[in-house]
Every structure is written in C-alpha cells, then in structure tokens.
Amino acid sequence: MKKRFWPLAVLVLGLALVLAHAAQPPAAKPAPAPPAAKSTPGMDIAHTVTTVTGVAISPLLGASAYGAFKYFKTESSQRDKLPWFAQMWFWGPALLLVGAVALKDTGGVVIPTALKKPLDVAEALENKVSGLVAAGAFVPIVASVFGSDAVKEAIAGNAMFASLGISGILNLLLVPFAIIAFAVVWLSGHAINMLILISPFGTVDAGLKAFRTFLLSTVTVTGFANPMVGLVWSLIIIVASYFLAGWAFRLTVCGTQFIWDYFTFGRTRFKPDAKGNAMFLAREINQVPIRTYGTLARNEAGELVFTYRPWLLLAPRTLTLPKATYAVGKGVFHSEIVAANGEEHTAVFTLPPRYSTHEDALAQVYGWGVTDVGIIAGLKAIGRFIGELCGFGGKPAMAT
DSSP, X not given: OOTTHHHHHHHHHHHHHHHHHHTSOOOOOOOSSOOOOOOOHHHHHHHHHHHHHHHHHSHHHHHHHHHHHHHHHSOGGGGGGSOGGGSHHHHHHHHHHHHHHHHHHHTTTTSOHHHHHHHHHHXXXXXXXXXXXXXXXXXXHHHOGGGSHHHHHHHHTSHHHHHHTHHXXXXXXHHHHXXXXXXXXXXXXXXXHHHHHHOOOHHHHHHHHHHHHHHHHHHHHHHHHOHHHHHHHHHHHHHHHHHHHHHHHHHHHHHHHHXXXXXXXXXXXXXXXXXXXXXXXXXXXXXXXXXXXXXXXXXXXXXXXXXXXXXXXXXXXXXXXXXXXXXXXXXXXXXXXXXXXXXXXXXXXXXXXXXXXXXXXXXXXXTOEEEEOHHHHHHHHHHHHHHHHTTSSOOOBOOO
C-alpha cells in the first residue's frame, strides 16, 4: 500500500469503529410507557459528517444556512443558548452577503471582466476567511455530538464504556476526523474560486459555480432524505477530496500568489535576484507535480536546480533540470520560462505577475534569451493553462 493511502485508511477505520459502536442500541430499560422518538447516535454522526461536508464546500453559505435552520427549529425561549453561528446577528448578514454573491454570479456572463474580477477576488478572500473561521470555531462545535442525550444513553447502556468515560474519547476521535475532512473538502471547493480567478471567460465561471452549487445541493438533499445515504455520499466526497488535496493546495497557492501580485502591483516592488527566484512548475517534471512552488537557482556546477518544500512546510527537496535551450517568454497575461525546440516552445515554469516588465532582467540572471510569444500564442497559453489547471494536457515532460 502506498504511503499516501495510510492516513486515509486510518481515518476511515477510526470512523468505522466509531459508527459501529454508536450504532449499537442502548440496553433495554423498563419504562412505564414507550418513549418519544429520539435521534440515535448513528444518526447524529451521519448528520454531523453531512453538515461538515456541506459547510466545507461553501463555508459562509453552509454555516449561515445551518445556523438559520437551527434557529427556527429551536423554541424561542431556548434560542439564546444556541451557538454563535445560529444567532440571527450572524446568519442574517451572512445570508445577505451570500445573496449578493449569487446576484453577481447571475450576471457574471454579461458583467465586464474588468468589473467582475475584483468581485471574484473579494469572494475568494471571503472564502479563505470563512473557511478558517469554520475550521476553528464551527466544526469543533458541530462535531462534538458525543455529548448529546442519545449518545449518553447509548454509552450508559454499556457498563464498561460508561465507567471509562468513553464519550470524551469518542469526541476525541470524531472532532479531528471532522476537521481533517473539512480541510480536504474545503481545499477542493476553494480550488473552484482559483479557477474562476484565472479563467477569463464568464461562461466558464458560471459553469464552475453551478457545479459547486449542484454538489452542495446533493449533500443537503441526501442528508435530509436519508441521513445514512447522506453519510455515504459525504464520505465519497471526502475520499475524492483527499486524493485531490495536493492538486487543490498547489492551485490555491498559485491563485493566491496571482491575486496578491495583481492587486498589490507586485511588479513595482520586484527585482529578479541573482541567487534565485520563486516560480511555479508549468508541468510535471520527473514526478514533481505541476504548479509546485519553489526557487530556481544555479548550483556550483552551473546546473539549474529547483528547490521546493512539499506542502510548503516539509523538508526541502531539489529537482535538477535537464539541459535544454531555455528562454524567458513574454506572455499576454503572465510570462513563462520555456524550453525551445526549434520554433516550438514548451512551458517549463509559470512566472507570477510580479515578473511582468522584468523579463529581460530575469533572462540576464540565468544567461538566457527573451522571446515574445505574441497575442495569439498568449491566448493559446491561456487555454493550455486552464486545461492543465483542470487536469488536462499537462503531459509529463523532460525526464532525465
């Protein structure tokens, strides 16, 4: 089994053990009359996983809609005891903001790109902030289902578990699982915001938003129709997001860098460094994935070495580029480092927008030439770039 499968296997096994125990009915107790219908531990867990998955796809919409649902479902005398996300002061303005975003998306096809893109940037920043807030303040509250009456009764029916205080232990298992599940699903959902920012076409933006809304609606509908079906569908989304997490993370880093450079006019403060310059891989090279962020420099032997950290935090790794005729290509929307093969150019690195107008200085650092890709070639690069962002057309290249 590959190493990347182990964390997923551990998480799934842990959740399965929790569900297996929680699904056990409590020990029978004599009662004078049949009790009113109550939620079971298994149903509570199913609702929790479904809620966390839905909120991760769209944090502000999910948290505010869930808060409003909790608010109206609770007796008015008990509403002051609800958590912060179920208070009207939060979900009211949040739903208004969601409505404003929906209005912007509805007119996205006809709104000029110059006007729409700043709004898309604002939405992407909101998604980042709301995702962080939800991960730290919303998910732990929602995931602490093992303090509910249904679960306490189930645990009380088992003398051994009751004596061990198993409720706290089960919460320790589910809450980390919920946070990790939220993180991987949020990364995949946030990648849609990054694709929208990079895409110059309003119709593509509308299609991406429609897909995310559809995905969120399937989680909501299945969760309400049958909690267990909602749980299974949510787990499918979580597993798929786990395998997309690396791709989504690299896309998020790339998109965030582009946003920062565009809207802070990064090119006005930037100068190429003779010791090394940060950039993104434009394609997979020797199993180093596309959009990996790192620094390109020359070593003592004069070789081009790309140094990067997986997930930006792990130990640094290096990739020595094969010998080729490299050049800095001036693009319409962003520039690239290309490998020339006759009149054909293969993109090797994507340069953030701060490199704009500094192509000649960058070429001098590495001893390369500069090529003007032109408007038509630039438009082709955009189509290829969007295709590679979506996982198409990024062929592994230049293996040594």
